[in-house]
Amino acid sequence: MNTTLTRQPAPRLPRPAARRPLRVLVVDDSPFMQRRMTELLEAAGEVTVVGTARDGAEAIRRSAELQPEVITMDIHMPRMDGLVAIDHIMRHEPRPIVVVSSFVRSGSAAAIAALERGAVDLVQKPSEGGISLDLASVAGELLGKVRQAARVRVVRSGRASDAETAGPEVARRAPVAGPEAGPAADSVVLIGSSTGGPAALLDLSRRWRGAKLPAILVAQHLPAEFTGELAKQMAAHFGGVVREAVTGDRPRDGEILIAPGGHHLVLEHGGAARLIACEAHDRAVPSVDRLFESASAAFGPRVLGVVLTGMGNDGTAGAAAIRRGGGTVWAQDEASSVIDGMPRAVRKAGHASRVLGLKELGEGILLMAAADLPT
Numbered sequence: 001m002n003t004t005l006t007r008q009p010a011p012r013l014p015r016p017a018a019r020r021p022l023r024v025l026v027v028d029d030s031p032f033m034q035r036r037m038t039e040l041l042e043a044a045g046e047v048t049v050v051g052t053a054r055d056g057a058e059a060i061r062r063s064a065e066l067q068p069e070v071i072t073m074d075i076h077m078p079r080m081d082g083l084v085a086i087d088h089i090m091r092h093e094p095r096p097i098v099v100v101s102s103f104v105r106s107g108s109a110a111a112i113a114a115l116e117r118g119a120v121d122l123v124q125k126p127s128e129g130g131i132s133l134d135l136a137s138v139a140g141e142l143l144g145k146v147r148q149a150a151r152v153r154v155v156r157s158g159r160a161s162d163a164e165t166a167g168p169e170v171a172r173r174a175p176v177a178g179p180e181a182g183p184a185a186d187s188v189v190l191i192g193s194s195t196g197g198p199a200a201l202l203d204l205s206r207r208w209r210g211a212k213l214p215a216i217l218v219a220q221h222l223p224a225e226f227t228g229e230l231a232k233q234m235a236a237h238f239g240g241v242v243r244e245a246v247t248g249d250r251p252r253d254g255e256i257l258i259a260p261g262g263h264h265l266v267l268e269h270g271g272a273a274r275l276i277a278c279e280a281h282d283r284a285v286p287s288v289d290r291l292f293e294s295a296s297a298a299f300g301p302r303v304l305g306v307v308l309t310g311m312g313n314d315g316t317a318g319a320a321a322i323r324r325g326g327g328t329v330w331a332q333d334e335a336s337s338v339i340d341g342m343p344r345a346v347r348k349a350g351h352a353s354r355v356l357g358l359k360e361l362g363e364g365i366l367l368m369a370a371a372d373l374p375t
Contacts, residue, residue, distance in 0.1 A: 021048040022150050025068035027059040027085070028052070028100070029077040033125075033135070037072060037100070040139040047146065056085030063089055070149045072142075073119065075101040075110050083113055090118030096149035100142065101125055108229040115198040116233070120149040120338070122226075148311060152195070152338055184250045184271065185215035187302035189365055190295055192288030192318070194221040194310025196338025198230055200358055201308075205237040205256075207362040213240070214304075214369045215251035217258075217265065217273075217295070219286040221310065224261035231258045249273040253369075259286035266294035284314035288342070292318025301326030304368070306361060307352070308332045310342035319351035330354045330361060 024047050026037050034052040041047040051066045053059040057080040063071060071089070075082040086097055099114045102125040111122050123142050126134060135142075193200060197220045222230065228244055234256065235242035245257040245265050250272055259265035263275040264287045278285040292305050292315065305322045307315040309332055319329045331343040331352035336359075346352050356364060 019046070021046055022146065023048055023050045023066070023069045024146060025050060025059070025062055025066055025071045026052045027054075027056075027062075027071060027077075027082065028074040029054050033074075036135050037142070040135060041072075041143060041146065043139075044143060046143070056080030056082055056088075059085045060088050063095060064093055068095060070146050071095055071097045072100045072123075072146065073097050073114075075099060075114065083110065083117060086114055086117045086119055090154070094118065094154040096120045096152045096154055098123060098142075098145050098149050108226050109233070111226055112198055112202075112229045112233050116202045118154070118199065120152050120195060121145045124225075148195070151311075153340070154338075183252060185253050186299075187214060188251050188267075188295055188299055188304075189214050189216045190292055190303065190305045190322075191216060191218045191308060192220075192292065192305070192310070192315040192342065193218075193308035194284070194312065194314065194339070194342060196309035197221070198226075199338070200332075201230065201234060202237055203358060204362045205234040205242065207359070208366060209237060209239050211366050212369050213254050213256070214365070215253050216256040216365075217245070217251060217267075217291060218256060219259045219265060219288045219291045221284055221286070221314070222261045224263075227258055227261040231256075234258075245273050245275065247273060247275050259291065261286065264290045266290050267298040268294075269298050271298050284312065288315035289318040293321040296321045296325035296327055299325075299327070303327035304365075305329045306331075306365070307343045307346045308358075308361075309337035309339050311339045312341050313345035315342050316345045316349050316351070319346045320349065323351050328353055330356060330364070332361060333357050 024041060026034055026049050028034050028037065038049040041049055050068055051062050053062045055077040073082045073086060082099065089095060097119045098121050099119045100123045123138055123145055126137050201218065201220065231242045231244050240254055242256040244260040249257060251257065262278055262285065264278060266274050266276060268274055295303050303322050305319055305327065307319060322329050329346060329351045331346045333355050334340040336357040337343055347355055
């Protein structure tokens with residue numbers, strides 16, 4: 001008997017819905033730069049520039065009117081500068097903001113101030129002598145950071161008062177001027193962070209003002225131009241020793257060492273710091289994983305690793321190394337994180353023994369130091 005096989009038509013699958021372009025507001029005092037940024041952002045078809053503004057006051061008004069998903073913000077503008085506008089927007093109608101300015105190169109203090117006020121990221125305009133050059137050289141970086149900013153969970157912000165940032169009474173026994181760094185430490189606290197990290201670190205340093213602290217080492221993803229200024233502003237808030245690490249440093253109680261941008265910070269088996277220049281293929285600089293892994297090898301169970309807000313999963317492998325060495329890992333909770341990627345990866349891998357809000361993380365470190373508890 002002959003059997004005829006008939007091919008059934010393949011079922012038609014629904015086409016995925018086209019991704020709606022991101023709605024972006026461009027803020028710059030130069031009409032030429034407004035047009036050029038609009039062209040570059042819209043070239044790939046992923047962004048629609050819904051409006052422009054020429055100063056901070058107009059940016060506030062246009063943001064409320066147009067409800068953009070992301071704002072690009074210049075800093076140095078007439079009438080009202082970008083810092084004032086960022087502060088107002090993030091206090092009243094928060095939106096992801098990417099600072100795009102030549103001023104962040106010459107004035108890194110302003111760049112860190114923008115991040116502290118709630119800006120998500122920074123793009124340096126190519127410039128020479130105050131004149132902006134071809135913005136196309138940073139077009140890929142600009143579009144990538146705008147895309148990333150659209151994924152940020154923004155919250156209403158505002159710098160807390162001294163009363164709000166004061167730590168537990170048990171920890172506030174040092175003079176307001178801040179403690180001096182102590183002897184070489186036999187235990188360390190490690191902090192890793194990325195997007196949203198500068199604001200979190202500055203918040204913590206305010207809460208720690210004048211307090212007794214353990215030795216703290218920080219790996220924050222930032223370019224080399226900005227880590228020194230971050231250390232300077234943290235020191236002003238903390239009132240104690242905060243500086244970029246150098247090769248040969250030893251962690252000391254009461255001192256906060258920050259990995260300088262463009263370098264990885266690792267600890268040798270004897271506890272001394274060593275800086276390693278980054279390479280082109282490095283995905284996360286300074287690396288949280290490398291700091292955590294090396295410190296675990298050097299200090300064993302006397303390590304507390306803290307993973308704060310950030311994109312990606314840097315810190316997860318390092319957290320695993322800390323746990324294998326008998327140390328402890330804490331992760332920031334989703335509610336207080338600007339980007340929950342890094343802490344979520346640590347939580348999902350099961351490495352975090354405690355999941356805490358930023359305020360509770362800061363207080364936990366203070367209480368640990370005040371009670372002279374091992375990590």
